[in-house]
Amino acid sequence: MGAAASAETVTGRRGEATVDRAVGLLAGRVRCRLADAHRHLLRMAEEQNRDLAEVAAGVINLLDIPDLAEMGRTPQPNLVSFPAPPGLPRRDPWPTAAQRILDALPGASALFTPVRDAEGRLLDLVFAAVTPEAVAPDGRRGRELIGTTMSGWFPRTITSDRWNIYAEVLATGDPADVPPFPYFDSIYSVRAHRVGGGLLLTWFRHEDPGDSDRVDSTERLGNLGWGEADLVSGVVRWSDQLYRIYERDPALGPLTQPELDAMTLAEDLPLRTAAEEAFARFERVDLTLRVRVNGQVKHLRTVADAARDATGRPLRVFGIVQDITERETSAQRLAEVERQLADQRRDLAAEHALAATLQQIILPLPDGPLTLPGLKVALRYLPAGQESLVGGDWYHAAQARDGSVLLAVGDVAGHGTQAATTMAQLRHALRALAVVTTDPAVLLGHLNRLTCELERDRPELAATAVVARFDPMTRRLTWAQAGHPPPLLCRAGRTTPLARPAGCMLGVLEDAGYATATLDLATGDVLLLYTDGLVEHRRRGPDDGLRAVMTAMDDAVLTSPQRPLEQVLDRLRQANPDDDTCILAVRTVTGETRDLRHYLSLS
Structure with a gap:
């Protein structure tokens, strides 16, 4: 009896785990809430007169994506x-x-x-x-x-x-x-x-550095536009993207209030009235309405506030409008997933294989070292020892518009397509944000808010990152970290970890702040940025792993002081069976050193 009861318990737990995974995959795929995805699974099981765990297993197989080459x-x-x-x-x-x-x-x-x-x-x-x-x-x-x-x-x-x-x-x-x-x-x-x-x-x-379309590109990326109304002069201004959202010819000018009211669905007019009353109480407006634009119903979120005089009378109203139709139509996507479930099956191994292909496309590695202002940069990506563990490690190394060099590595928790997709979103976001600022703390703050936003659709999403800015004129390195292992500095043949400034993991606290630390780099210094797969191993503790990496760096610089990066990467090539690893090795150089690059393939 005891063994039978134990077996039933194990079977029940597996069934619950299957349902939980199916709910997570379904919610992530169609961008709906977990509760909505769970209710949808229950309805499918009832309509098909099938066990809930069996239906959940079918959803998992459907949402596991096959290898493109094999297919x-x-x-x-x-x-x-x-x-x-x-x-x-x-x-x-x-x-x-x-x-x-x-x-x-x-x-x-x-x-x-x-x-x-x-x-x-x-x-x-x-x-x-x-x-x-x-x-x-x-x-x-x-x-x-x-x-x-x-x-x-x-x-x-x-x-x-x-x-x-x-x-x-x-x-x-x-x-x-x-x-x-x-x-x-x-x-x-x-x-x-x-x-x-x-x-x-x-x-x-x-993009041209002086291109005025940069703001327009940002609006397109977020599918949002801005508008403002001067209540004193009566002048109303809209951004180009706002005209696109409302599909209106800019030559006609902004829509009038009666025209906007006529476009709003009658069922949502009470929401508009409530918002107007809140605005009269000096509150900021944040509401979502359905409007009919050229026969199509769109879900538009509006956030608006006002500049007021000493008596509270509004002088200027300004706000943004974002088209969130895609997010609000997740129920239709659920129905589409259900339709496809009848004739499509996937397996978990194929999903990981596709994630690996996607990761290689999103995270291309250069054929050799990068020459950036004042720096030589070498990169290596080590996949996990287990082929099924495709992770979300990423890097960034490029010259910014202000002449500085921006370096970063990051790690998205988890494995598979979701981790690879999130990694792509963070890496592309950092590249886009670097057009506006190169302050490491500010960049991490933006990435944290993006991760928190993604976490609403992907529960328990978390990530770490370290971002550094190198000024080639002053040779000063300014860096910040978000729950990430500290960079290692090898100077005069001795490697030490840098003291970490304050900063929590991405996606944990929406209003998290990040501090910076500075370091003046000397010629010949070697700096190593890496993800935790390099030092964490199931057969040893992180401290043991860190000491092993530091010893390898000391030996590499001692063996080849003129070409240390090649030696460092060669000594750190062993894969971690539990996690993938991204390594970014940096060496400061002078103008004279760069002139000798045709003699040295890697310095």
Whole structure:
């Protein structure tokens, strides 16, 4: 009896764990609350007259994403394929999985399937999966492009030098960078990867340092616009993005209050009245209303406040409007997931394999050391000893607009596609924020707020990071950390950890503050930034791991004082079986040292 009861207990716990995992995956996929996802599972089990754990297992299998390369080679009859356009070959089913990955990525990227002639020459490329921000010349974006061709939208590409590069990437599998080229009034470059039998292209728009469109780009990224009304003069101003949200011609000017009232759904008018009453009580307004724009219902969140005179009379009203329609339609996505559940099954191993492919695309490593102002930088990524443990480690090393050098490493808790996706969001956010500020403490504050926002949809999400700014003129390093292991400094052959300034993990406290520390680097100093996989190991404590790394750095500098970075990375190449590791090694250099770089492959 005791053994039977114990077995039943274990089985019950496994069932609960399966349901919990399915709820988490479902809520994360469709961006809904955990409670809504759980209720949806219960309804599915009741309607299908099936056990809740069995339905949950089906959801888990559905949301585990297969390896793109394997899917490209082996037909999967249970997957839904995209219809091929007339005259083109039927497409492989695996782009369905790729589309779900691209849906979560920022920027403009697309996965193409090649069209070839009888001799195997590349004739055209067909859109198979597209990120939401990819836009065609006529305004179509995202999934609206699926099934159309490259030649249909960009006929000059077929005859350009870029076409030969794309064909070479498909033939060899080696990624390539397309040099900058003009397109309309902007300059673009392209990164090309072969994924399975397809071609993944990512477009980058090069901003002019004095480009006034920077604010507009930020508004597009957040899908929000701003407006203000001068109640004294009666002048009302809208940003370009606000006109886009309301799909209004800027030549017509901002909407009037009666026009705005007419667009609001009647059921939401009491909310507007309540907001107006709160505004009259000197409160800031924060409400979400449904409006009908050109026959489409949008969910718009408005945050507004006012500048007032000494009596409290408003003189100027200002605010932002954000289109959150996607978030508010999560119930429709739940229904879509349920429909796909009938004919799509995934397994956990394939999900990790796809996450690994995604991670390699998001986090490309340079072929050799980077030469930045006053610094040589070498990078290494060590995947976990267990192939299934794909993590969220990331790095950043680039010159900022103000001439300084920004260095960073970070680690998202957990493994799999969710960790890789969150890693991509944080890394892209840091790169975007560096346009506005290079203060490490301010950057970590922004990343913390972003992580807290993501945590609302992904419970228990947490991450760590260290961000450093190096001024090549003063040779001063300013750095801050968020629950991350301290950098290691090797000076005169002796390695020590830097004293950490205050700073908690990302995603724990929404109003967390971060302190900075400064250090003047001398010529020949070696600095190591790393993630915790380098020092934490199941067979030893973190202190033992830290001492081993410090000893390795001392030996590397002693063995090769002229080329220490190569020696450091060579000694730290052993993978951690429990976690992946990202290592960023930095050495200060002089102008004279840089002139000798053709003699030294790595210094």
